[in-house]
Amino acid sequence: MRATKAIIHLENFSHNLNEIKKCLSAETKMCVAVKADAYGHGAVKCAQVAEKQGAAFLAVATVEEGAELRAAGIKTPILMLSLCAPEEIPEAVANDITPFVFDEEYALLFDAEVLRQNKKDYCVHIAVDTGMGRIGVYENEAASLAGKISLCKGIKLGGMATHLAVSDSVTASSVEYTKNQFEKFKRAIENVKKEGIDPGICHCANSAATLAFPEFHLDMVRPGIITYGYYADEVDREYLKSRNIDVDLKPVMTVETSVCAVRDVFKGESVGYGRTWCAEENTKVGVLTAGYADGILRNYSSSGVKISVNGKLYPICGRICMDQFMINLGKDGENGTVKRWDKAVIFGAEEDGALLTADDIARLTGTISYEVTCCISKRVRRIFINS
Numbered sequence: 001m002r003a004t005k006a007i008i009h010l011e012n013f014s015h016n017l018n019e020i021k022k023c024l025s026a027e028t029k030m031c032v033a034v035k036a037d038a039y040g041h042g043a044v045k046c047a048q049v050a051e052k053q054g055a056a057f058l059a060v061a062t063v064e065e066g067a068e069l070r071a072a073g074i075k076t077p078i079l080m081l082s083l084c085a086p087e088e089i090p091e092a093v094a095n096d097i098t099p100f101v102f103d104e105e106y107a108l109l110f111d112a113e114v115l116r117q118n119k120k121d122y123c124v125h126i127a128v129d130t131g132m133g134r135i136g137v138y139e140n141e142a143a144s145l146a147g148k149i150s151l152c153k154g155i156k157l158g159g160m161a162t163h164l165a166v167s168d169s170v171t172a173s174s175v176e177y178t179k180n181q182f183e184k185f186k187r188a189i190e191n192v193k194k195e196g197i198d199p200g201i202c203h204c205a206n207s208a209a210t211l212a213f214p215e216f217h218l219d220m221v222r223p224g225i226i227t228y229g230y231y232a233d234e235v236d237r238e239y240l241k242s243r244n245i246d247v248d249l250k251p252v253m254t255v256e257t258s259v260c261a262v263r264d265v266f267k268g269e270s271v272g273y274g275r276t277w278c279a280e281e282n283t284k285v286g287v288l289t290a291g292y293a294d295g296i297l298r299n300y301s302s303s304g305v306k307i308s309v310n311g312k313l314y315p316i317c318g319r320i321c322m323d324q325f326m327i328n329l330g331k332d333g334e335n336g337t338v339k340r341w342d343k344a345v346i347f348g349a350e351e352d353g354a355l356l357t358a359d360d361i362a363r364l365t366g367t368i369s370y371e372v373t374c375c376i377s378k379r380v381r382r383i384f385i386n387s
């Protein structure tokens with residue numbers, strides 16, 4: 001097998017789900033976000049663990065993602081968080097995927113297809129835009145849409161949702177914005193109730209809100225990133241500790257490769273495309289068999305990202321290539337213990353020898369942990385460690 005692989009610790013995923021559950025009341029349901037192949041971790045395996053752990057829903061972004069879970073035998077209700085194209089609706093309905101709807105046109109397309117396929121008790125959830133500016137009815141439009149859905153013969157209103165834009169920021173103005181979003185959402189729910197319509201399962205809390213705003217849990221929470229072991233930005237371990245919330249998350253994914261060669265690069269010689277790195281002394285350079293086609297992105301090159309080999313960090317030298325990149329093992333004679341075929345760990349769990357997490361890489365390269373794990377490409381084999 002190729003040395004470049006992603007080890008997926010399903011036991012850590014399971015542990016994280018338990019840690020999250022400890023923060024929920026017994027009545028609060030959990031919808032685990034497994035969109036984008038479970039943030040790169042493997043949607044089917046993660047969904048199976050989440051299902052076993054009693055997740056009430058799984059969340060996907062696309063019909064294909066939902067259909068993949070159904071084909072693998074997942075029975076748990078699946079919420080689709082993004083809109084699909086009209087031509088995908090037959091497949092969405094055939095796979096019992098619960099869509100977010102926010103306008104009559106889209107809702108009626110689902111209604112017609114549900115009737116055509118003669119599906120019973122087919123639910124949709126109304127998305128309410130309370131300040132994300134993406135999808136959703138405005139607060140004062142929710143009741144009218146709920147009314148129209150209640151007249152449909154095919155679809156039923158199964159729930160109402162909103163999405164928080166800055167719940168991962170703890171500044172006073174962000175917290176105020178988040179609270180304001182929640183108030184708008186509650187008013188939208190009240191407006192639906194006033195029409196005599198049951199709003200169904202109401203939910204708004206993403207990872208950050210699940211941990212930092214217990215008062216926003218309502219009927220269900222929708223955590224994503226925390227299930228994979230990463231805190232959501234400023235709602236980190238220290239912030240939560242300061243508020244007496246103790247959640248211990250463990251990274252689920254480790255990405256590793258190997259040192260396929262240890263080379264002598266002589267003083268003045270360059271390494272890699274563009275000749276961006278030149279040896280100031282005679283230097284040992286390790287060549288690794290992973291590159292940006294694996295999701296070790298080219299902008300990691302001169303970002304300060306370092307690679308861990310045998311418990312020590314080594315800087316990247318030169319630009320990351322498509323399939324290989326090089327690390328600086330140090331001046332000739334001072335390069336320590338790195339040998340050919342040694343394991344090199346890019347990020348992940350400590351137990352695999354990782355010294356950086358996806359969060360560390362994200363901080364160094366100006367992104368978020370979500371993007372670091374999502375970008376690990378299909379070429380990287382996922383090796384699942386069972387729970």
Ligand SMILES: *Cc1c(COP(=O)(O)O)cnc(C)c1O
Pocket residue numbers: 033035081163205206207208222223224225226232
């Ligand atoms: C992705 C997503 C989530 C989960 O977000 P995290 O920040 O990973 O917890 C929840 N709700 C919606 C609508 C989403 O798109």
